[in-house]
Structures are given as C-alpha cells and as structure tokens.
Amino acid sequence: MVHWSLLREAAFTYAITAAGVAHAVTAACSQGNLSNCGCDREKQGYYNQAEGWKWGGCSADVRYGIDFSRRFVDAREIKKNARRLMNLHNNEAGRKLEPLSPAASPSLRQPPQVCGRRDPLRPPRVRL
Numbered sequence: 001m002v003h004w005s006l007l008r009e010a011a012f013t014y015a016i017t018a019a020g021v022a023h024a025v026t027a028a029c030s031q032g033n034l035s036n037c038g039c040d041r042e043k044q045g046y047y048n049q050a051e052g053w054k055w056g057g058c059s060a061d062v063r064y065g066i067d068f069s070r071r072f073v074d075a076r077e078i079k080k081n082a083r084r085l086m087n088l089h090n091n092e093a094g095r096k097l098e099p100l101s102p103a104a105s106p107s108l109r110q111p112p113q114v115c116g117r118r119d120p121l122r123p124p125r126v127r128l
Contacts, residue, residue, distance in 0.1 A: 026065030
C-alpha cells in the first residue's frame with residue numbers, strides 16, 4: 001500500500017531541494033565564493049538616461065544558479081519512468097519559486113503546483 005501523504009511530502013522535498021541549491025549557488029556567486037561565476041553581466045553598465053542613473057554593484061546571477069541546480073539536482077534522475085518525470089517536474093516547480101514580500105497576504109500566496117499521486121478513492125479535504 002502506498003502512503004499518499006508521503007508522496008506529497010516527497011514532492012515538496014524535491015521542490016525545496018532544487019530551490020535551495022539554486023539559491024545557495026546564486027548567493028555564493030554574488031559573494032565571489034565560486035571561481036566559475038560572478039555577477040549577472042546583463043545588468044552591468046546599464047544606464048537609464050531618462051532618470052539619470054547607472055546600474056552599479058553586483059546583481060545576483062540567478063540564471064547561473066538555476067542552471068547549476070538543473071545539472072546537479074536533476075542528474076540523479078536516470079531511470080526512464082513516471083517517477084523520474086514526477087521528480088523532474090517537482091524540481092522545476094521548486095526552481096520557479098519566487099520570494100514573497102513580508103507584506104504579501106497569505107491568501108495571495110499561490111506556489112507552483114507540485115506533483116504527488118493522490119488516492120483516487122479518497123476525496124480531497126476541504127477547509128472551511
């Protein structure tokens with residue numbers, strides 16, 4: 001017998017792991033702790049003539065962190081089966097998470113859907 005709640009928890013774990021790797025690598029790049037990456041080069045030297053300011057500092061290279069997460073976290077999924085597809089989907093859902101402002105209302109927070117099988121004979125719980 002499969003414990004459906006465990007599959008949902010595994011789905012969340014895969015998503016949060018992929019997000020955590022992307023975040024940690026992005027932060028390490030911005031701080032100069034990794035030798036093969038650095039600041040986001042697309043924003044360096046940007047000049048807004050209308051407002052009279054030039055972009056400075058080191059912008060986080062989020063794209064590099066996400067690409068690294070894909071290569072590192074997804075590498076363990078080698079079998080060609082439905083479980084692999086589900087795990088890859090959950091990994092990608094984690095990489096799509098965006099930070100929420102502290103002022104955001106909890107009712108507005110809608111994270112990407114993670115995929116976990118649900119018992120078709122058991123109806124979903126509804127909170128009132």
